[in-house]
Amino acid sequence: MVNAIRSPSTRRIDFRRPGTKKKWIPLRLILIGLAAFLVCLYVIVFRALFVASNNQAGDAAAAAAAINANSFHQQHELHSVKTVAGKSSNNDEQSDTKNDNRHEPKSYQDWKRIALDLAAKHPSDVLSILQNEDPFGVRAFERRLIEMESSKQRFLSLQEIQQELFPCNPSITIPDQRRMDVVPEFQDRTSTSTFLFFQHLRKAGGTNFCTLAQRNLPKEQVPKYYCMPDYHWRSPTHHHRACGGCYSYWNNTEMVTNMRAEGHKIMGNEWDAFEPQRFFELPAVFATSFRKPLHRALSQFRFECIEDRGCKIKEIEKWWQKRKDLHNVYVWTFTNQRLLQKQQASATSISTRQRLVGKAIDTIAKFHLVLVMEWLAYAPHHVHEILGFENTDALTERIRPHISQYKRNDGQEKNQLGAAGIAKASWTPENYLSKEQYKIMSEDLALDEILTDVARRMFLERIVCES
Numbered sequence: 001m002v003n004a005i006r007s008p009s010t011r012r013i014d015f016r017r018p019g020t021k022k023k024w025i026p027l028r029l030i031l032i033g034l035a036a037f038l039v040c041l042y043v044i045v046f047r048a049l050f051v052a053s054n055n056q057a058g059d060a061a062a063a064a065a066a067i068n069a070n071s072f073h074q075q076h077e078l079h080s081v082k083t084v085a086g087k088s089s090n091n092d093e094q095s096d097t098k099n100d101n102r103h104e105p106k107s108y109q110d111w112k113r114i115a116l117d118l119a120a121k122h123p124s125d126v127l128s129i130l131q132n133e134d135p136f137g138v139r140a141f142e143r144r145l146i147e148m149e150s151s152k153q154r155f156l157s158l159q160e161i162q163q164e165l166f167p168c169n170p171s172i173t174i175p176d177q178r179r180m181d182v183v184p185e186f187q188d189r190t191s192t193s194t195f196l197f198f199q200h201l202r203k204a205g206g207t208n209f210c211t212l213a214q215r216n217l218p219k220e221q222v223p224k225y226y227c228m229p230d231y232h233w234r235s236p237t238h239h240h241r242a243c244g245g246c247y248s249y250w251n252n253t254e255m256v257t258n259m260r261a262e263g264h265k266i267m268g269n270e271w272d273a274f275e276p277q278r279f280f281e282l283p284a285v286f287a288t289s290f291r292k293p294l295h296r297a298l299s300q301f302r303f304e305c306i307e308d309r310g311c312k313i314k315e316i317e318k319w320w321q322k323r324k325d326l327h328n329v330y331v332w333t334f335t336n337q338r339l340l341q342k343q344q345a346s347a348t349s350i351s352t353r354q355r356l357v358g359k360a361i362d363t364i365a366k367f368h369l370v371l372v373m374e375w376l377a378y379a380p381h382h383v384h385e386i387l388g389f390e391n392t393d394a395l396t397e398r399i400r401p402h403i404s405q406y407k408r409n410d411g412q413e414k415n416q417l418g419a420a421g422i423a424k425a426s427w428t429p430e431n432y433l434s435k436e437q438y439k440i441m442s443e444d445l446a447l448d449e450i451l452t453d454v455a456r457r458m459f460l461e462r463i464v465c466e467s
Contacts, residue, residue: 126450137457166460173458173465194265197285206289212383226245230245273332274334294438301319327344327445334451337359372455383395
């Protein structure tokens with residue numbers, strides 16, 4: 001029998017058998033233990049219920065995250081399997097075509113979304129999709145264009161392009177984001193209130209463009225040093241560095257003041273990135289010219305290193321390793337933000353790549369002229385409409401800077417075949433580069449490939465539809 005004795009001085013209960021020594025257990029300790037037990041029980045039960053109810057949602061979220069991160073090479077393998085399966089079945093091909101038509105891009109934002117989805121992928125997957133699926137419709141166009149030019153041994157007319165290769169169906173240029181009120185102001189040759197701002201991508205037709213300006217503008221309106229007026233600018237607040245095409249050192253007010261004081265109507269920017277947040281505030285018409293990224297890089301190596309223009313490195317592998325500033329240089333040029341090497345393919349940098357590609361696309365969409373070096377032969381009418389230039393012969397000529405230093409006797413001074421002529425005159429990366437170096441350089445330029453395809457589609461829509 002157990003005696004329960006309550007002590008009058010303390011609230012304790014004595015549980016003991018007769019004849020045993022007293023052993024007191026505080027009531028407070030019992031209550032605390034009971035409360036702890038109930039809390040633990042509640043947590044265990046609640047957690048079990050929570051995990052069970054969210055298990056399916058968690059699996060779905062994890063799958064979505066895996067897709068967004070691409071799983072990089074695993075995704076590429078899956079894509080390859082789907083491609084092979086699609087080619088093996090005509091019925092599947094027709095089904096895929098119908099599905100694609102349902103989601104055909106109809107506006108600038110639709111095309112931009114495609115570009116951002118690509119930017120989230122691993123560089124090898126980006127290159128594979130651009131080459132095999134041609135989401136922007138420009139690579140198959142170029143192949144057919146070269147075939148037709150080679151067959152006819154001449155340029156095609158814009159009417160032939162529209163009827164046989166690229167019908168007018170504006171989408172990436174809708175809505176038009178260009179500020180068109182400055183166009184007639186620039187075309188007024190008696191006024192220097194508005195000028196032409198040319199964003200020069202090295203070895204992408206910049207010298208041709210400057211020659212084009214020289215042949216159409218009054219001599220006094222064209223800066224003497226390669227259309228770069230700042231080479232001769234002076235200012236009490238700036239030390240003269242004999243730098244042409246370096247506008248990051250000048251604010252907008254200084255640039256406009258200097259341009260008007262000298263009476264110049266063209267400003268070439270070669271060495272600095274374009275700063276969209278302030279340059280678009282200038283009273284200017286904006287123009288640039290794109291070239292296939294890998295071809296442009298190889299041309300720069302040839303021009304600077306092989307032909308001894310300041311570069312002593314003769315192995316392209318060593319040169320490319322040293323020139324990390326040229327990796328995705330187009331994206332840097334139109335955003336003024338550098339993508340770090342480790343961000344080029346990292347799954348943790350997807351948002352960064354998408355942000356920069358999106359910003360670059362937004363920038364070039366505001367350019368009045370977005371030219372394509374390989375297709376300059378088809379730009380005369382477009383150039384005339386925007387700039388008012390009458391003499392467009394420079395668009396079909398190969399004009400090289402510093403030609404006296406290293407003359408090429410390759411018979412390609414005059415382009416008679418359009419895109420086919422450019423292809424004939426250029427070094428072919430597939431033939432010049434080793435397979436390993438070709439892969440390295442291509443992946444280092446994957447985002448530039450996206451931006452170039454976007455620019456090419458803009459160019460095609462404008463020359464076909466505005467003509």
